Amino acid sequence: MALIRHILKQTVTYKLFKSILVNLVDFMEVMGNITTGLFEVIKAFFRGELEWKELINQCERFGISSLPITLSIVGMTCVIIVSQIAQEMVKQGGGNFVGALVAVLIVRELGVIMSGFAIISMIGSSLASELATMRVTEQIDALYTLKVNPYGYLFLPRVLAGMLMMPPVVIISSLFGILAGALTSDLAAGLSYRVYFDSIWIGIFAKDMFVCLAKAVCFGAVIALISCAFGFHASGGAKGVGIATTRAVVWSFVAIVIIDMLFAIAFFF
Amino acid sequence: MSIEVKNLVKAFGEKKVIDDVSFKVNDGEILAIVGFSGSGKSTILKLISNLIEKDSGEIITSGGDIAFVFQYSALFDSLTVYDNIAFALHERRDLRKKYTEKQIREIVAEKLALVGLKGIENLYPSELSGGMQKRVSFARAIVTGPKVILYDEPTAGLDPIASTLIEDYILRLRNETGATSIVVTHQMSTIKRTADKVIMLYDGKIVFSGTPEELLKMDNDYTKQFVTASIEGPMKMVGA
Ligand SMILES: Nc1ncnc2c1ncn2[C@@H]1O[C@H](COP(=O)(O)OP(=O)(O)O)[C@@H](O)[C@H]1O
Ligand SMILES: [Mg+2]
Numbered sequence: 001m002a003l004i005r006h007i008l009k010q011t012v013t014y015k016l017f018k019s020i021l022v023n024l025v026d027f028m029e030v031m032g033n034i035t036t037g038l039f040e041v042i043k044a045f046f047r048g049e050l051e052w053k054e055l056i057n058q059c060e061r062f063g064i065s066s067l068p069i070t071l072s073i074v075g076m077t078c079v080i081i082v083s084q085i086a087q088e089m090v091k092q093g094g095g096n097f098v099g100a101l102v103a104v105l106i107v108r109e110l111g112v113i114m115s116g117f118a119i120i121s122m123i124g125s126s127l128a129s130e131l132a133t134m135r136v137t138e139q140i141d142a143l144y145t146l147k148v149n150p151y152g153y154l155f156l157p158r159v160l161a162g163m164l165m166m167p168p169v170v171i172i173s174s175l176f177g178i179l180a181g182a183l184t185s186d187l188a189a190g191l192s193y194r195v196y197f198d199s200i201w202i203g204i205f206a207k208d209m210f211v212c213l214a215k216a217v218c219f220g221a222v223i224a225l226i227s228c229a230f231g232f233h234a235s236g237g238a239k240g241v242g243i244a245t246t247r248a249v250v251w252s253f254v255a256i257v258i259i260d261m262l263f264a265i266a267f268f269f
Numbered sequence: 270m271s272i273e274v275k276n277l278v279k280a281f282g283e284k285k286v287i288d289d290v291s292f293k294v295n296d297g298e299i300l301a302i303v304g305f306s307g308s309g310k311s312t313i314l315k316l317i318s319n320l321i322e323k324d325s326g327e328i329i330t331s332g333g334d335i336a337f338v339f340q341y342s343a344l345f346d347s348l349t350v351y352d353n354i355a356f357a358l359h360e361r362r363d364l365r366k367k368y369t370e371k372q373i374r375e376i377v378a379e380k381l382a383l384v385g386l387k388g389i390e391n392l393y394p395s396e397l398s399g400g401m402q403k404r405v406s407f408a409r410a411i412v413t414g415p416k417v418i419l420y421d422e423p424t425a426g427l428d429p430i431a432s433t434l435i436e437d438y439i440l441r442l443r444n445e446t447g448a449t450s451i452v453v454t455h456q457m458s459t460i461k462r463t464a465d466k467v468i469m470l471y472d473g474k475i476v477f478s479g480t481p482e483e484l485l486k487m488d489n490d491y492t493k494q495f496v497t498a499s500i501e502g503p504m505k506m507v508g509a
Pocket of ligand 2: 312421
């Protein structure tokens with residue numbers, strides 16, 4: 001009997017099912033952690049647990065310390081796009097629309113998603129490793145024994161800072177990207193700034209900007225929430241901190257792409 | 270305030286880490302819990318302070334704050350010594366608006382003095398020695414005047430003089446605050462100098478219970494092995 005069980009356990013089917021099951025259980029656990037985080041943050045907010053000083057600290061971290069990276073990523077994305085298309089468009093007689101194309105791309109998708117990626121790699125990873133370190137060094141246990149709610153003290157200011165700071169980050173980096181596009185179209189295709197800037201408003205509407213900002217708020221919240229949740233539930237020393245950080249980054253990436261897709265389906269289908 | 274533990278059981282997965290443990294610590298007493306690594310000492314403290322949930326049994330304490338002094342201090346490394354000690358007064362919802370900053374400064378200085386420190390309020394934990402971190406974490410834990418203090422290996426990893434200092438502060442805190450204390454340790458000096466009673470854990474069960482003197486008499490195979498730190502004996506070190 002034991003032998004049969006042993007042999008069965010070596011089969012691919014068994015291993016496959018086991019790994020699916022393990023992954024499914026793990027997936028449910030992560031979703032549970034994130035959902036709990038969300039509800040606890042909302043609860044803490046309405047109980048007035050927010051500390052303004054900490055919110056300002058986190059806003060600074062989220063919005064200001066990340067700017068060099070978000071600006072360069074969004075800026076360079078625009079440089080790349082324009083240098084690929086500007087000459088061709090001018091050749092085909094579409095020079096008047098280079099600005100419009102860049103603006104539509106940036107406002108509708110690239111500004112917010114590229115900023116999101118930059119924020120995940122810079123802020124999300126640091127949030128996750130910060131909370132994970134607190135977990136494995138028992139600082140989170142210390143919070144509990146001092147009767148301070150970690151969701152109110154740690155999660156709330158971070159998630160709120162994400163929601164508040166992501167829109168300005170997206171706006172600033174998008175403007176920067178559009179400027180970088182102008183510069184590039186001048187250099188690459190000899191397009192005048194006036195032609196470029198005149199066409200910017202052809203393709204974007206109030207709705208685009210509204211959706212863009214709504215996405216920014218969602219991304220900010222989701223990145224902060226996921227990163228905090230993975231850090232908070234870390235276990236097992238320095239290695240656990242590394243694992244939590246990696247998983248926070250991967251989940252955040254996937255989450256914002258999914259949210260972006262949902263927005264696209266809801267508003268532009 | 271006394272602490273009474275009755276038939277406590279806690280398992281992680283399949284493994285019963287705490288298996289039907291009962292003991293009582295009277296008001297103002299210091300109980301030492303001894304035993305090898307992995308015998309479940311920290312788990313008992315975490316159960317008493319509600320950091321983890323018990324599977325069954327009873328833990329009876331008559332309310333009030335339970336202070337926890339963590340094995341590796343667990344100071345908030347992004348906060349100064351001052352903010353660490355004042356943490357509960359600043360952040361706890363029911364204490365937040367109770368004191369002015371001036372009062373808090375006085376309380377912090379007083380708690381620091383109680384653990385023999387002074388003038389280090391603006392330093393960060395990483396700028397302190399291990400022994401000083403321990404003492405700051407004492408000060409942080411007792412800032413709200415708890416009636417129960419739990420110490421997880423307070424002298425582990427400290428040099429003998431720093432250990433003696435810590436032992437003195439454990440006694441002093443008990444004498445000045447009348448708190449009931451549980452000290453997890455495997456250091457003989459800490460047991461001899463601080464404890465009124467000792468229990469010894471092995472494999473989730475209590476294998477000895479008595480006074481430090483009785484422990485030193487070694488009239489039980491377990492205490493003999495523990496006191497002489499012998500490899501031979503009823504207790505097997507798993508994975509050591
Ligand atoms: N959160 C946990 N999950 C799983 N196992 C744990 C957990 N905490 C402790 N253990 C296990 O319980 C046993 C007792 O741990 P602990 O109470 O820390 O021992 P001690 O403090 O006496 O060294 C160890 O085998 C440890 O691996
Ligand atoms: Mg321990």
